[in-house]
Amino acid sequence: xxxxxxxxxxxxxxxxxxxxxxxxxxxxxxxxxxxxxxxxxxxxxxxxxxxxxxxxxxxxxxxxxxxxxxxxxxxxxxxxxxxxxxxxxxxxxxxxxxxxxxxxxxxxxxxxxxxxxxxxxxxxxxxxxxxxxxxxxxxxxxxxxxxxxxxxxxxxxxxxxxxxxxxxxxxxxxxxxxxxxxxxxxxxxxxxxxxxxxxxxxxxxxxxxxxxxxxxxxxxxxxxxxxxxxxxxxxxxxxxxxxxxxxxxxxxxxxxxxxxxxxxxxxxxxxxxxxxxxxxxxxxxxxxxxxxxxxxxxxxxxxxxxxxxxxxxxxxxxxxxxxxxxxxx
Amino acid sequence: xxxxxxxxxxxxxxxxxxxxxxxxxxxxxxxxxxxxxxxxxxxxxxxxxxxxxxxxxxxxxxxxxxxxxxxxxxxxxxxxxxxxxxxxxxxxxxxxxxxxxxxxxxxxxxxxxxxxxxxxxxxxxxxxxxxxxxxxxxxxxxxxxxxxxxxxxxxxxxxxxxxx
Numbered sequence: 001x002x003x004x005x006x007x008x009x010x011x012x013x014x015x016x017x018x019x020x021x022x023x024x025x026x027x028x029x030x031x032x033x034x035x036x037x038x039x040x041x042x043x044x045x046x047x048x049x050x051x052x053x054x055x056x057x058x059x060x061x062x063x064x065x066x067x068x069x070x071x072x073x074x075x076x077x078x079x080x081x082x083x084x085x086x087x088x089x090x091x092x093x094x095x096x097x098x099x100x101x102x103x104x105x106x107x108x109x110x111x112x113x114x115x116x117x118x119x120x121x122x123x124x125x126x127x128x129x130x131x132x133x134x135x136x137x138x139x140x141x142x143x144x145x146x147x148x149x150x151x152x153x154x155x156x157x158x159x160x161x162x163x164x165x166x167x168x169x170x171x172x173x174x175x176x177x178x179x180x181x182x183x184x185x186x187x188x189x190x191x192x193x194x195x196x197x198x199x200x201x202x203x204x205x206x207x208x209x210x211x212x213x214x215x216x217x218x219x220x221x222x223x224x225x226x227x228x229x230x231x232x233x234x235x236x237x238x239x240x241x242x243x244x245x246x247x248x249x250x251x252x253x254x255x256x257x258x259x260x261x262x263x264x265x266x267x268x269x270x271x272x273x274x275x276x277x278x279x280x281x282x283x284x285x286x287x288x289x290x291x292x293x294x295x296x297x298x299x300x301x302x303x304x305x306x307x308x309x310x311x312x313x314x315x316x317x318x319x320x321x322x323x324x325x326x327x328x329x
Numbered sequence: 330x331x332x333x334x335x336x337x338x339x340x341x342x343x344x345x346x347x348x349x350x351x352x353x354x355x356x357x358x359x360x361x362x363x364x365x366x367x368x369x370x371x372x373x374x375x376x377x378x379x380x381x382x383x384x385x386x387x388x389x390x391x392x393x394x395x396x397x398x399x400x401x402x403x404x405x406x407x408x409x410x411x412x413x414x415x416x417x418x419x420x421x422x423x424x425x426x427x428x429x430x431x432x433x434x435x436x437x438x439x440x441x442x443x444x445x446x447x448x449x450x451x452x453x454x455x456x457x458x459x460x461x462x463x464x465x466x467x468x469x470x471x472x473x474x475x476x477x478x479x480x481x482x483x484x485x486x487x488x489x490x491x492x493x
Binding site: 230258315 | 382383386387389390403404410413414416417418419420421422423424425426427428429430431432433434437438468469470471472473
């Protein structure tokens, strides 16, 4: 389905469900300062929906984390979930973070979301909107319209999409999707693994040293839902501000990734919101890849009754020395 | 006796030992008059499962050159299953450190029972020698926490900030 078709179907369904009293509120997306600056928003009336609700290739934001707070409020909320968001939603349900009875989840199909950073990198500036025409994106700008190959504008996480299937939903718009093959997702991790330790160290220093500790990756992550974060503790060893030295950068990012290991659904929001373009998803994917290789294939958010591999074990698990022996033939 | 490299580098090693097996194993190696390197600073924990990744990173931050975690053999945990979780957690942590280019041999997990005083001493000796050979921890050091940073030749390892 095209974005405008999905949008029309969503708007129609939202108004119906509001009218018949099934839901009291709708969480969707609204424009921010700029057209590509889309942010999740809650709408309570059909008029508000008409005025503010949008959906296009810039609506990459994952709304599932907002449902933690929203489902605590009285009444029921309607949410539209892309497959990525459905996995996060399901994982949060597994962790009992969302009141399921207060949420009406509608699964929407997704053919990938545009990454404004990649569009800009292609030399297109002054972006005012995006629409699709066949296999191309038409980006309207202050200076006229630019046509772009779809694959050049899609976010990295969409180029190696993990699934178009909804693990949980109350109803679907469009057809039920299928899982995508997994190999492409781990190609970059595998490439880093073949480097020497020195090269990897240099690579990550180059990336992590740009971190300004804005905490956007933590705040947007649908798996990072602690009321009190370990980094809010003044005794955690690192401060809540720009890193003073390389240790703080490594510590923050190792622990951030570790705390979502086994729960990360690889929705890629961390990398999307990073103002410094640090490929944070590569840290999360490393954990996913290791878990798959060592403890069997596991997909967070797929099955609500599955047990997180980090709070599970078998007697025959590999010893930690497997890491030390790796690469020594 | 401390393990010392020819260059004069004396490594600092932190050993997290579980109360029920490895700490008793360390005790046994002492009562048996087996010597193990004085570089090893033991921190007693109720169970190896008490150790979370932050403990490892904090130890490195505060000046450790190597960190080792000792617990009961799998199946012998005082709390039945604690060390099974430790095993998964530490395997993933070590793999992540390796992925970030931090020397993987600075970290280790060993299972030492209360009856293995000999194994405790040998493990600590081999680990201390390995760390001495690796040299000071530079890649995961916090400059502000190391008074000897200059002598040890530790500088800020931050890159230029350019993407690679």
